[in-house]
């Protein structure tokens with residue numbers, strides 16, 4: 001199997017470290033370049049990085065010299081996990097220099113010509129890439145994005161329901177892990193023994209991204225799914241794993257069995273990082289829980305439970321996913337596998 005050489009922008013951060021962990025032993029990718037801020041550039045990765053994942057810094061990256069986030073870097077594919085403050089300009093520069101850019105940042109997610117991908121749901125949105133290249137004059141380069149880490153937890157069950165019954169409206173309350181704020185993130189004095197009812201900039205993202213993901217691609221553009229989302233986002237005292245409490249009104253009548261079957265039968269893909277089960281629905285009354293379920297399917301499965309008829313809306317359920325795996329690095333790697341599988345890279 002051909003090996004592609006990948007570079008990681010923001011390699012020393014929370015998501016960057018998860019990329020390095022998930023890429024160990026990957027059959028299609030080998031890490032060839034690591035980039036971060038001026039604080040890190042010029043140091044070896046081991047000198048620059050405060051490694052926060054289980055185990056030690058992998059041998060294959062310890063001695064790589066961290067470069068600034070400027071093209072070109074020595075790779076075939078760029079994974080970006082930069083803060084949105086620098087991502088927009090930098091990702092465009094890499095795409096313009098001919099690199100496929102696979103981004104975790106929010107900077108391009110809602111641009112009309114940029115795919116916002118969950119490969120199991122909307123792989124056909126890759127059709128935007130040719131339009132993007134022409135419109136922006138990118139040549140061989142392009143940008144694709146993966147969704148906000150909280151949106152990833154509930155968009156898949158919504159996609160299952162939307163395909164079968166249509167969605168009228170959604171109310172979602174997210175309970176988001178500390179690692180979602182990056183490192184060092186929220187102060188321990190603020191989060192210990194506490195729930196924070198505000199995450200800067202989060203609610204607007206959670207209210208608009210699912211409609212693009214569930215939209216249809218035709219005549220060169222995405223027609224967004226026609227439903228409203230009302231969101232409240234909370235930071236909670238959990239290390240990894242975002243939970244979403246969802247209430248949904250459907251367009252067509254559906255029994256509880258129909259709703260559960262729609263979610264359970266939503267197919268996974270056959271890519272290297274695809275989980276065997278995409279949406280895992282449990283009847284266990286006290287699940288899903290972040291500590292017990294975030295690693296379901298190597299962190300790539302969406303765990304759903306508490307699916308019941310609701311007194312005000314049609315149905316309610318709880319959805320959970322690993323925010324730095326399915327919500328970030330794992331999704332970006334899956335996107336790269338999809339791009340290769342579909343012949344885009």
Ligand SMILES: NC(=O)c1ccc[n+]([C@@H]2O[C@H](COP(=O)([O-])OP(=O)(O)OC[C@H]3O[C@@H](n4cnc5c(N)ncnc54)[C@H](OP(=O)(O)O)[C@@H]3O)[C@@H](O)[C@H]2O)c1
Nearest residue numbers: 010012013014015036037040081082083149180182183328
């Ligand atoms: N954490 C999550 O669960 C999650 C999930 C989905 C998406 N995201 C998104 O992914 C991105 C990264 O998040 P994170 O949690 O990994 O953040 P983080 O832990 O704060 O890491 C940020 C990374 O970006 C680099 N960086 C910061 N400022 C820079 C600058 N001005 N120029 C160049 N490099 C700079 C840092 O390098 P130094 O070490 O050299 O400072 C570090 O490598 C953000 O856009 C975030 O919204 C995060």
